[in-house]
Amino acid sequence: MSEPKFVPNTVYVTYIANTPEKVWEALTSAEFTRQYFFGGSVEIEQKVGGSFLMRMPDGRVHIKGKVVECDPPRRLAVTWDVVGMKDFSELPECLVTYDIEPMGGSVKLTMTEAHQWDIPDVILAGGRQGWPFILSSLKSVLETGKPIVMTVKMGPPREMIEAVKEAVAKKPWLR
Amino acid sequence: MNEPKFVYVTYIATTPEKLWQSLTDGAFTERYWFGTRIESDWTLGSAVTFMRNDAVYDSGQVLECDPPRRLSYTWSVKSHEEFRGERPSRVTFEIETMTSPGGKKTEVKLTVTHDDFDVGSKVLAAVSGGWPVVLASLKSFLETGDALEIAGVAALKAAKERALAAARGAAA
Numbered sequence: 001m002s003e004p005k006f007v008p009n010t011v012y013v014t015y016i017a018n019t020p021e022k023v024w025e026a027l028t029s030a031e032f033t034r035q036y037f038f039g040g041s042v043e044i045e046q047k048v049g050g051s052f053l054m055r056m057p058d059g060r061v062h063i064k065g066k067v068v069e070c071d072p073p074r075r076l077a078v079t080w081d082v083v084g085m086k087d088f089s090e091l092p093e094c095l096v097t098y099d100i101e102p103m104g105g106s107v108k109l110t111m112t113e114a115h116q117w118d119i120p121d122v123i124l125a126g127g128r129q130g131w132p133f134i135l136s137s138l139k140s141v142l143e144t145g146k147p148i149v150m151t152v153k154m155g156p157p158r159e160m161i162e163a164v165k166e167a168v169a170k171k172p173w174l175r
Numbered sequence: 176m177n178e179p180k181f182v183y184v185t186y187i188a189t190t191p192e193k194l195w196q197s198l199t200d201g202a203f204t205e206r207y208w209f210g211t212r213i214e215s216d217w218t219l220g221s222a223v224t225f226m227r228n229d230a231v232y233d234s235g236q237v238l239e240c241d242p243p244r245r246l247s248y249t250w251s252v253k254s255h256e257e258f259r260g261e262r263p264s265r266v267t268f269e270i271e272t273m274t275s276p277g278g279k280k281t282e283v284k285l286t287v288t289h290d291d292f293d294v295g296s297k298v299l300a301a302v303s304g305g306w307p308v309v310l311a312s313l314k315s316f317l318e319t320g321d322a323l324e325i326a327g328v329a330a331l332k333a334a335k336e337r338a339l340a341a342a343r344g345a346a347a
Contacts, residue, residue, distance in 0.1 A: 014185075015311035015323055105324030106311075132184035139311070140188055144318050148186045149273070149282050 006095040006114035012131045016107045018142040020100045023107050024073035035147040036137035052078040090168040092116045117173035122163040126156045180290035181303045189317040191270045195243035207316035223248045252298050265291040300342035
């Protein structure tokens with residue numbers, strides 16, 4: 001049985017004036033994710049094979065996955081399935097990896113979003129829009145105690161929704 | 176069309192005016208841009224100089240200047256032997272104000288696009304490593320008053336060297 005091959009398509013790097021341990025905590029505890037991850041609370045079993053999910057304020061599970069790598073406070077990788085949205089839930093799960101590197105008085109945080117299929121740019125657009133906001137806000141929480149104010153109406157762009165519907169109809173990843 | 180370019184988006188708790196000043200006033204750039212002082216009068220066609228320790232190391236020309244929304248200039252890198260053969264690239268800063276509920280403008284979205292490169296550009300490889308460092312430092316400077324401490328300029332240089340080595344490795 002072959003392992004799925006995840007190809008990195010979106011990478012976002014930021015540097016945060018805090019410790020690797022604090023960055024790890026911000027990524028894995030609901031008290032933090034609620035502030036910067038669109039109100040979502042993370043629930044994670046910190047071990048390989050452990051469960052991972054992101055629960056919205058109304059209690060719905062929006063994202064679900066499994067822990068693939070867990071090396072605190074250096075590296076965390078989880079599979080990522082957007083179960084909370086119609087059509088999006090039918091796309092193959094992707095892999096989100098966080099790399100945390102100490103750099104003197106700061107930490108370099110690299111988020112990599114990788115996919116198992118030849119995912120078109122119009123669908124990658126969602127992550128490319130969302131991650132800079134999420135990680136900018138995480139940085140602000142860890143440096144100032146305050147998240148970036150959520151004034152932007154951040155849903156998937158219309159073209160992305162159309163492209164997801166089309167992909168789910170054709171299922172190119174099954175070929 | 177996959178033209179070689181680097182794009183970076185960040186959200187900063189500041190005003191468009193403060194961000195604009197940080198990008199265009201050498202007294203500010205020096206504080207977060209690891210000692211780099213930018214000088215220009217910011218009129219179209221004017222020279223832009225990048226200085227460190229009173230020595231000019233890179234230069235460019237103003238292409239667009241629409242404060243506090245949009246700034247663009249060319250960038251000619253002379254600091255490394257292997258960059259000197261490349262034609263000038265282009266940097267564009269777009270500042271979008273995000274209005275909070277109640278109308279108070281407290282956050283900005285900054286999009287930096289560095290483009291106009293030839294395929295295989297070593298400058299692109301280097302700035303792709305360097306921009307996140309500089310822009311993270313800018314964000315920290317505006318939000319906390321302190322630029323990032325990334326073991327001083329050494330970390331920035333190291334990021335550039337790693338990116339260069341990766342580009343060499345990729346080209347080999």
